[in-house]
Amino acid sequence: MLLICYSFCFNLIFSVRFVEENITTMLETRIISNSEVLYVGGDEGDTSPGTKVLQNFQINEEGGGGLIRSWVDSMRACSPTRPKSLDSQSCWIKEHPSALKMFEEILHESEGKQIVMFLDYDGTLSPIVDDPDRAFMSKKMRNTVRKLADCFPTAIVSGRCREKVSSFVKLTELYYAGSHGMDIKGPEQGSKHKKGNQSLLCQPATEFLPVINEVYEKLVEKTKSVPGAKVENNKFCASVHFRCVEENKWSDLAHQVRSVLKNYPKLMLTQGRKVLEIRPIIKWDKGKALEFLLESLGYDNCTDVFPIYIGDDRTDEDAFKILRDKRQGLGILVSKYANETNASYSLQEPDEVMVFLERLVEWKQLRCGS
Numbered sequence: 532m533l534l535i536c537y538s539f540c541f542n543l544i545f546s547v548r549f550v551e552e553n554i555t556t557m558l559e560t561r562i563i564s565n566s567e568v569l570y571v572g573g574d575e576g577d578t579s580p581g582t583k584v585l586q587n588f589q590i591n592e593e594g595g596g597g598l599i600r601s602w603v604d605s606m607r608a609c610s611p612t613r614p615k616s617l618d619s620q621s622c623w624i625k626e627h628p629s630a631l632k633m634f635e636e637i638l639h640e641s642e643g644k645q646i647v648m649f650l651d652y653d654g655t656l657s658p659i660v661d662d663p664d665r666a667f668m669s670k671k672m673r674n675t676v677r678k679l680a681d682c683f684p685t686a687i688v689s690g691r692c693r694e695k696v697s698s699f700v701k702l703t704e705l706y707y708a709g710s711h712g713m714d715i716k717g718p719e720q721g722s723k724h725k726k727g728n729q730s731l732l733c734q735p736a737t738e739f740l741p742v743i744n745e746v747y748e749k750l751v752e753k754t755k756s757v758p759g760a761k762v763e764n765n766k767f768c769a770s771v772h773f774r775c776v777e778e779n780k781w782s783d784l785a786h787q788v789r790s791v792l793k794n795y796p797k798l799m800l801t802q803g804r805k806v807l808e809i810r811p812i813i814k815w816d817k818g819k820a821l822e823f824l825l826e827s828l829g830y831d832n833c834t835d836v837f838p839i840y841i842g843d844d845r846t847d848e849d850a851f852k853i854l855r856d857k858r859q860g861l862g863i864l865v866s867k868y869a870n871e872t873n874a875s876y877s878l879q880e881p882d883e884v885m886v887f888l889e890r891l892v893e894w895k896q897l898r899c900g901s
């Protein structure tokens with residue numbers, strides 16, 4: 532049996548309508564997403580709300596404007612060859628200590644509560660590699676996640692399309708939230724944490740599917756001239772990867788992406804690690820996905836639930852912020868370098884994530900005597 536969302540999703544359908552009618556308000560009040568919005572589509576000549584937003588963001592001038600420049604700068608600044616000074620690094624570590632060093636404290640905080648795990652994929656479970664189609668996770672990591680899912684309800688929350696990320700992870704007992712949470716599906720089989728035998732499906736942005744496809748085709752065509760550029764169709768969003776593009780071509784590529792988006796007032800452009808993402812303007816992000824999943828697991832309003840969210844990207848901040856605001860559970864940022872974050876703890880790289888997950892599993896198994 533297929534249970535298409537809960538009332539939560541019906542609310543969403545209304546928010547989608549609302550967005551269509553009132554994009555400007557949405558942006559002015561910044562309720563779309565915590566991710567950095569670089570650009571909102573829309574023709575520069577007309578006076579629709581999209582255009583107004585565009586002017587608000589000051590990227591209307593010919594030649595591209597400050598935002599794209601500052602985006603390219605920030606991408607350069609955070610490339611690993613330019614670490615921040617040791618001072619700011621040690622200060623940052625004090626504010627966001629290693630989740631491994633603080634393991635006992637974390638267990639203490641979660642005492643008597645049901646731990647629910649949320650894991651980003653790229654850069655969290657798998658290393659960042661040049662070809663996004665080859666971002667495989669190791670067998671060891673898969674084994675760890677399998678054991679983890681046996682101990683706690685576990686969800687993978689990714690910017691990629693759900694089918695793709697589940698084809699990388701290959702574990703049917705997990706919850707998957709693809710396209711930044713715009714495409715959520717429950718476990719197919721074998722999960723102890725599943726409610727009844729209904730499967731869960733939530734796709735709040737179905738009406739955007741044809742538009743995303745169209746934009747994907749145009750982006751592929753337009754970016755052909757930039758060597759190394761790779762466009763990925765993530766179903767509810769599209770990504771343009773910069774990983775293999777020479778640095779001096781980055782702003783060209785960003786301008787091309789922007790020129791395609793110009794004709795789509797209902798889409799926006801956000802930035803990830805060496806990637807630009809095109810997605811529908813709807814009030815939905817990884818934080819909303821986290822809330823939706825907690826609700827579908829039956830943990831809304833529960834004080835005895837302890838969600839742990841691990842991620843490495845700007846888009847994960849929406850989830851960190853929800854946990855911080857609700858003073859519930861904790862966020863862990865995967866990063867070697869100091870960076871502003873609403874996560875409470877840090878881990879340096881996927882290998883450390885694995886050690887952390889292993890320790891959680893060991894602890895749980897010891898307690899349950901299995």
Ligand SMILES: *[C@@H]1O[C@H](CO)[C@@H](O)[C@H](O)[C@H]1NC(C)=O
Binds near residue numbers: 552556
């Ligand atoms: C957008 O919403 C605001 C209030 O939320 C309202 O004042 C304004 O008239 C709306 N604009 C449009 C174009 O619907």
Ligand SMILES: *[C@@H]1O[C@H](CO)[C@@H](O)[C@H](O)[C@H]1NC(C)=O
Binds near residue numbers: 532727728729
């Ligand atoms: C599971 O599905 C079967 C038929 O598909 C139904 O008869 C049964 O009541 C369901 N059980 C639960 C707990 O929903």
Ligand SMILES: *[C@@H]1O[C@H](CO)[C@@H](O)[C@H](O)[C@H]1NC(C)=O
Binds near residue numbers: 831832
């Ligand atoms: C959860 O709490 C909110 C506000 O505190 C309330 O409106 C909502 O009905 C509650 N939901 C459930 C399932 O108890």
Ligand SMILES: *[C@@H]1O[C@H](CO)[C@@H](O)[C@H](O)[C@H]1NC(C)=O
Binds near residue numbers: 605803843844845
């Ligand atoms: C660090 O933060 C900046 C903005 O504060 C962001 O643009 C950048 O992507 C972040 N770097 C990493 C490595 O996450």
Ligand SMILES: *[C@@H]1O[C@H](CO)[C@@H](O)[C@H](O)[C@H]1NC(C)=O
Binds near residue numbers: 872
């Ligand atoms: C963290 O949260 C604060 C307040 O909610 C917000 O202003 C800030 O932008 C967030 N930081 C990041 C990196 O998202």
Ligand SMILES: [Mg+2]
Binds near residue numbers: 651653843844
């Ligand atoms: Mg990531």
